[in-house]
Amino acid sequence: MEKLHIIGGGMAGSEAAWQAARMGVPVVIHEMRPKVGTFAHRTGNLAEMVCSNSFRSDDHEQNAVGLLHWEMRAAGGLIMEMAARHRLPAGGALAVDRDPFSESVTNALREHPLISIEDGEIADLPRDGHWIIATGPLTSGALAAAIRAETGADSLAFFDAIAPIVYAESVDMSVAWMQSRYDKGETEEERTAYMNCPMTKAEYEAFIDALLAAEKTEFHEGETAGYFDGCLPIEVMAERGRETLRFGPMKPIGLTNAHDPGVKPYAVVQLRRDNALGTLYNIVGFQTKMKYGAQTEVLRMIPGLREARFARLGGIHRNTFLNSPTLLDDRLRLRTRPTLRFAGQVTGVEGYVESAAMGLLAGRMAAMEILGRDLPPPPPETAMGALVTHITGGAEAKTFQPMNVNFGLFPPVEAKGGRRGRKDRYRAYTDRAKELFQQWLAGQC
Structure with missing residues (x-):
């Protein structure tokens, strides 16, 4: 045959x-x-x-x-x-x-x-x-x-991006809390599958400013950047409007801050478990084309990630x-x-x-x-x-x-x-x- x-x-x-x-x-x-x-x-x-x-x-x-x-x-x-x-x-x-x-x-x-x-x-x-x-x-x-x-x-070709991965032990859990959006899941483990990092309006605005100003990967001469909308870099989303991220991967709906239930976060960054041991978490929806140095500075502005250590930083690549x-x-x-x-x-x-x-x-x-x-x-x-x-x-x-x-x-x-x-x-x-x-x-x- x-x-x-x-x-x-x-x-x-x-x-x-x-x-x-x-x-x-x-x-x-x-x-x-x-x-x-x-x-x-x-x-x-x-x-x-x-x-x-x-x-x-x-x-x-x-x-x-x-x-x-x-x-x-x-x-x-x-x-x-x-x-x-x-x-x-x-x-x-x-x-x-x-x-x-x-x-x-x-x-x-x-x-x-x-x-x-x-x-x-x-x-x-x-x-x-x-x-x-x-x-x-x-x-x-x-x-x-x-x-x-x-x-x-x-x-x-068009361009695609990947999200950073954080060591779980470096997340400040006195700020972050564990919860799946709308408490979705059949078991307690599933209902608490995500780390959530809350932001006030002032923190969100400062984050957007830093994100827009950060040094980013440039394209070679002759290349054009056509992104797939389902995997847009966060800075590209921010460039479309300052509230875009707050209605996208940073939306605060369906979540209650366990440390302060009476206060509704202005925005929330979610991290999802990346391995069975629970030692690694990826930042959901945070594909990025920021250069490595800028990434660590900007991402550590997120409450709960002030001392974050990264197992992998984000990056951008050609998608054929x-x-x-x-x-x-x-x-x-x-x-x-x-x-x-x-x-x-x-x-x-x-x-x-x-x-x-x-x-x-x-x-x-x-x-x-x-x-x-x-x-x-x-x-x-x-x-x-x-x-x-x-x-x-x-x-x-x-x-x-x-x-x-x-x-x-x-x-x-x-x-x-x-x-x-x-x-x-x-x-x-x-x-x-x-x-x-x-x-x-x-x-x-």
Whole structure:
């Protein structure tokens, strides 16, 4: 049997390999790390999480990304299995202990008899065989140039940022308190999953002033900064208006200061647990392009973080993606080279879960093709189907930007019995999607 070759061992490449091997197809994963590193990765493990440790909401009845979790679990997804195994308390979100998570994914793939892993960079587009390119936001310069030469695309990049991580013991808990927003969660541990640092109006205004004045990473000549709105640097948000952060990652709603319950904070900075030991916390929504020296000065202005020590400071990086509506068909194949499929963030989806979901689809589609069958994408009423429909033709090519899954990508739900409330409407979306996704899976048996 022909082998399936996958370039990139991130979320998408790992999931693609797992799905194809479970269908009986031999797989080779080509991963350039650890021989060729990136500024963001720290290990040579597969599926290493670098931007966040969260897969976001796990609510599969009211949330589109939670529905995507459900679909991936229904399809036997490796990423969801290992996320559940290394889950951390995070209220209603699915957060994981990032290092054990990636180690478990790596071990599962290395131990599978049909999967082999080859270290080293692939610098050009292969001409023969079945290939999936799942190189993610940090696609190497050589391979990105080869893709650009093949597709004729004018631009394959925008900029993304990562948030700082703080040592928990350095947070002043006489100022901060533990609480999930709206006390959300089924257990006490989940209801107290976040550290919260309150700000007065004066403290918030001083923080914004310092943030706007801080020295920041500059772009090289000829580069343009097109950010993904879901991962904007905090200083970019502040530049859009002084209150933007207070209505975004620093919103004070749903929280009560345990040290002074009668006083409503003007703004709140949240930190989410980053490892199982609870020794590391990342600052939620605080992606930044501030230079390192400026970061420590500005972030220590946050009450509770005056003496903070940082396990990792934030940073900015190039995020490579295709103009998929013009370049890919609905089987995730390059229209000009159908033996090449793309998966993950390089296709123009945003987020760990969305990337892994596109890997799941690409792996199954490629395996079916090797086995002599054609696999259509899931119906557009499902979370996976809505994503693949969006990136391969549903989006406007001229303004195409990376997108998280959301109910706005789904065909509208027909009203039954009059106008629906939001909760009823979201439940209708998820009920319909689950039924159709199960039918799609059953059709592959």
